[in-house]
Amino acid sequence: MDLSTLLTVVVLAVFVGFEVVSKVTSTLHTPLMSGANAIHGIILVGAILVAGQAAEPLPLGLALLAVLLATVNLVGGFVVTDRMLHMFRGRTQSGNSDPEHGA
Amino acid sequence: MNVLPSEATALLYLAVAVCFILALKGLSSPRTARRGNLIGAAGAAIAVVTVFLSARLENLPAILIAVAVGAAIAAPIARRVHMTQMPQLVALFNGVGGGAAALVAILELAAHDGAWVRAAVVFTLVVGAVSFAGSAITVAKLQELMTTRPVIFTGMRFAMTAVVVALLVAAVLVTATGNLVWASVLLLLGLAGGVLLVLPVGGADVPIVISLLNAFTGLAVAASGVVLDNVLLLVAGTLVGASGTILTRAMAAAMGRGVSGILFGAFRGGSTAGGGTVSERPVRASGPEDVAVMLGYAQRVVMVPGYGLAVSQGQHTIAELADALEARGVEVSFAIHPVAGRMPGHMNVLLAEANVPYESLREMAEVNPEFRNVDVALVVGANDVVNPAAKTSPGSPIYGMPILEVSDAGQVVFLKRSMRPGFAGIENELLYSPKTTLLFGDAKESLTRVLGAVKAL
Numbered sequence: 001m002d003l004s005t006l007l008t009v010v011v012l013a014v015f016v017g018f019e020v021v022s023k024v025t026s027t028l029h030t031p032l033m034s035g036a037n038a039i040h041g042i043i044l045v046g047a048i049l050v051a052g053q054a055a056e057p058l059p060l061g062l063a064l065l066a067v068l069l070a071t072v073n074l075v076g077g078f079v080v081t082d083r084m085l086h087m088f089r090g091r092t093q094s095g096n097s098d099p100e101h102g103a
Numbered sequence: 104m105n106v107l108p109s110e111a112t113a114l115l116y117l118a119v120a121v122c123f124i125l126a127l128k129g130l131s132s133p134r135t136a137r138r139g140n141l142i143g144a145a146g147a148a149i150a151v152v153t154v155f156l157s158a159r160l161e162n163l164p165a166i167l168i169a170v171a172v173g174a175a176i177a178a179p180i181a182r183r184v185h186m187t188q189m190p191q192l193v194a195l196f197n198g199v200g201g202g203a204a205a206l207v208a209i210l211e212l213a214a215h216d217g218a219w220v221r222a223a224v225v226f227t228l229v230v231g232a233v234s235f236a237g238s239a240i241t242v243a244k245l246q247e248l249m250t251t252r253p254v255i256f257t258g259m260r261f262a263m264t265a266v267v268v269a270l271l272v273a274a275v276l277v278t279a280t281g282n283l284v285w286a287s288v289l290l291l292l293g294l295a296g297g298v299l300l301v302l303p304v305g306g307a308d309v310p311i312v313i314s315l316l317n318a319f320t321g322l323a324v325a326a327s328g329v330v331l332d333n334v335l336l337l338v339a340g341t342l343v344g345a346s347g348t349i350l351t352r353a354m355a356a357a358m359g360r361g362v363s364g365i366l367f368g369a370f371r372g373g374s375t376a377g378g379g380t381v382s383e384r385p386v387r388a389s390g391p392e393d394v395a396v397m398l399g400y401a402q403r404v405v406m407v408p409g410y411g412l413a414v415s416q417g418q419h420t421i422a423e424l425a426d427a428l429e430a431r432g433v434e435v436s437f438a439i440h441p442v443a444g445r446m447p448g449h450m451n452v453l454l455a456e457a458n459v460p461y462e463s464l465r466e467m468a469e470v471n472p473e474f475r476n477v478d479v480a481l482v483v484g485a486n487d488v489v490n491p492a493a494k495t496s497p498g499s500p501i502y503g504m505p506i507l508e509v510s511d512a513g514q515v516v517f518l519k520r521s522m523r524p525g526f527a528g529i530e531n532e533l534l535y536s537p538k539t540t541l542l543f544g545d546a547k548e549s550l551t552r553v554l555g556a557v558k559a560l
Contacts, residue, residue, distance in 0.1 A: 001332050003219075010325070013338045016124060017345025024130040026441055026466055029350060029448030032130050034193050035140055037317055039123050040200050040324045040343045042147060044170075045154045046207045046331050051169070052160025059210050060162060064169045066206035071173025073200035078144040079181035080192060084452050085137040091460035 031084045038077025044070035112157040115149060116335035122146025123339050127346060133461045150335060186456045187413050190446040191245040194313045197320050198238025204323040205231030205290060211330050212277070212286050221281055223329040225274045228286065231323040232293025233300065234316045240301040241316065244309055245445065251309075254302040263299050266292055300366065308365045310446040311354045315362065318347025350447060357441035357467075359493065359504030386522070386534055388541045391549065394481075394516055395556030397540070398424075401478035403434045405470065407507055409443055411484020411520065413453050417547030421483060422457035424554045431560070436463050438470040438480075438507050440488035467507055474511035482509060483518045484546040490531045499529050515539045518549045 001009075024032050047070045051063035107115075122142050129139015151170075160166065177196075184192045208227035215221055243249045273289040276282065304312050321343025328337030355362045398404055406425065412418060425435045437459065443450035451464050474480065482489055492499040493506045509515050510533055517534060519541060533539055542549050 001329070001334070001337075006329060006337070009334060009337055010341055013325075013341035014345050017127075017342040018349060020124060020127045020342075021346040021349045024127070024346075025132060026353075026448060027439070027451045027461060027464055028130045028133060028136055029353075029441075030189060030193075030446055030452045031136060031140070032127070032346065032448070033314060033317060033350065033446065034189070034196070035126060035130065035143065036321070036343045036346045037193055037196050037200070038147070039126065039143060039339050040204075040317075040321050041196070042119075042123075042150055042336060042339045043200055043203045043207060043324045043327060044147075045150050046324075046327050046333060046336055047203055048151070048154050048160070048166055048170075049158060049331060049333075050207050050210045051162055051166050052158060053214075054162060054210070060165070062206050063210055064162075064165055066203040066210070067166055067169040068173040068176075069199040069206070070203035071170050072177040073196045073203065074147055074177075075174045076177030076181040076192070076196050078140065078147065079178050080184065080189075080196075081140045082137065082144070083182065084186070084189070084455070085133070085140055087452065087455040087458075088133040088136065088461050089455070089458065090134065091462050 028085075028088075031081050034077055034084065035081045038074060038081055041070055041072075041074025041077050044074050046070075107153065107156045109157070112153055113334070115153045116333070119146040119150040119153070119335055120338040122149070123342060127342065186453050187416070187445075188246075189449060189452060190310060190313060191242050193446065194238045194241040194245065194316070197313065197317050198235045198242065201231040201234030201238065201316070201320040201323055203231075204320065204327050205235060205293065207327050208323075208330060209283075209286050209290060211327075212281055212283060215330070216281060218278055220330055221278045223326045224286075225277050225289065227323045227326040227330060228277075228289055229270060229274065229293040229296070230319050230326070232290050233297040234319040234323060236294040236297025237301045237312065237316050237319075238297075240298055241309055241312055244301075244304075251305070253305045259299070259303070263296075266296050266299060270296060304366065308358075310442065310449075311351060311358070311362065311365050313446060314347055314351040314354055315366075318344050318351060321345075321347055354442060354447050357447075357505060359501065384535050386541055387537075387539065388543060391542060391552035392556045394540065394542050394553050395560060397479050397514060397516060398428055398433065398481065398553070399431055399557050399560045401433055403477045404428060404479045404481060405436055405438050405465075405474065405477045405509075405512065407438050407440075407480060407482045407485050407489060407509060408450055408454065409440075409483065409485020409488060410445060411486075411518075412546045413444055413450070413484070415484065415545050415547040417483070417550050418453045418457040420547050420550040420554060422454065422459050424550055424557065425459065425463070427554060427557050431557070436465050436470070438465050438467065438509075440467055440485070440507050441505075443485065443488060467505060471508050471511075474508050477512040478514065480509035480512035480515045481518070482515065483550065484520075486519070486531055487529070489533065490529065491533055492529055492531070495532075501529060509533070510536065510538075513538070517541045518546055518553075519543060520545060 126143025
């Protein structure tokens with residue numbers, strides 16, 4: 001990636017990030033934190049690439065540790081966020097557990 | 104395997120980045136939030152499948168086992184954790200993500216000889232290590248494995264300066280030479296920096312630190328995208344960095360303090376130190392029956408839950424009390440201070456768990472003008488977030504913090520464990536006001552007694 005492409009992507013991502021996150025309701029700030037947390041678990045992609053190229057035992061061991069840690073971050077983050085969001089129900093829904101109707 | 108041409112890989116990564124943006128966008132309303140998160144998870148799954156198909160990877164069985172073990176560790180923890188422990192869990196997941204980014208960076212160092220990419224390696228390494236170590240201390244503080252007070256030792260300021268200087272020297276050396284030994288030193292210095300950064304932060308300010316470290320890990324992942332020449336990591340990391348930054352600033356504003364004041368406040372003696380003295384002035388204490396009468400015959404009641412409620416696990420009882428009052432025709436809502444609980448929005452999650460509909464959860468700005476029409480404000484396990492000293496006494500450590508203006512309500516009822524001041528260690532004048540009634544005891548027990556009395560009315 002050359003410098004100008006890099007800067008283009010970063011600047012646009014920063015603006016999208018600010019724009020999207022500033023619209024998040026403060027009621028959902030905890031799920032926002034854990035959801036954003038899950039998203040950076042995507043470092044798993046990098047960890048897999050590095051582990052796939054490792055030839056020596058030590059780098060391989062460290063890379064596999066990175067894969068493990070990143071998976072914990074990614075899987076745990078999305079699962080716990082889903083669990084939290086599942087609990088947010090509207091008034092019309094609070095009596096029954098059918099998420100398809102009401103709200 | 105190498106079945107995917109690089110164009111297809113790039114397009115799939117773009118689709119994943121869009122999924123992540125939609126995941127964050129969904130959080131603008133509780134109605135769309137869950138679907139958004141599932142879209143994000145689907146995006147992550149696509150990304151992982153794509154990476155396996157995009158490049159020739161050695162060690163495939165070992166990698167798959169590591170992924171399986173990671174998932175097998177994380178999923179049960181995420182399913183079982185108590186909602187009160189959410190801040191610890193978020194900090195934990197954040198820390199391991201930072202650690203993974205640091206490891207990826209150090210392993211990639213040998214593969215690059217351009218100074219520009221090496222600088223990105225150095226950045227990922229340091230920020231990932233700071234995030235890992237800082238999160239570890241944060242988890243220890245929140246889980247009360249160590250003191251929640253600010254930890255300061257003599258020479259700490261010197262130690263911090265020394266670590267920062269050494270970090271800069273090592274960073275320059277690694278960027279110039281790509282030497283692995285120096286990179287390892289850099290990693291250790293990053294870990295030390297993370298510890299020193301979080302130790303002096305007081306328990307009440309820890310949530311802001313979680314948010315800040317979340318932003319740090321995001322930036323580390325973004326920089327690792329530069330190292331690995333991977334646009335997805337770059338975009339996802341930048342998104343998280345931006346969201347963490349916004350949230351950190353919003354939280355600091357909700358506490359009426361700057362981010363640097365929170366991080367370095369303990370050095371200047373301005374942090375939430377705790378302590379304080381108990382005054383001997385008279386207060387009006389009463390029994391659960393009196394409180395039940397006040398609530399049961401009111402028209403509008405606003406409940407103000409604080410961390411004391413979460414500690415006593417009383418969120419289900421307060422929800423039951425709200426139901427019982429609504430059955431009597433009382434209009435009930437919950438006023439949520441942005442920093443109620445132990446992380447931003449924490450109290451909303453705790454009340455949602457107790458089946459309180461999200462329409463009943465009111466934000467501070469929305470509910471403050473309405474307090475003058477409220478008959479009874481019921482403050483449960485909260486103190487600093489309703490303390491008028493934040494508006495009236497410029498010398499107070501919480502001066503400038505936006506508060507819930509419960510003193511505008513007709514009557515105020517505090518359910519409190521004792522007269523001890525809250526986290527900020529300042530007395531609350533409102534407790535001595537003639538319109539205030541106190542009911543002493545553990546929040547959950549008091550609520551249960553009031554609930555029983557309301558049902559008996």
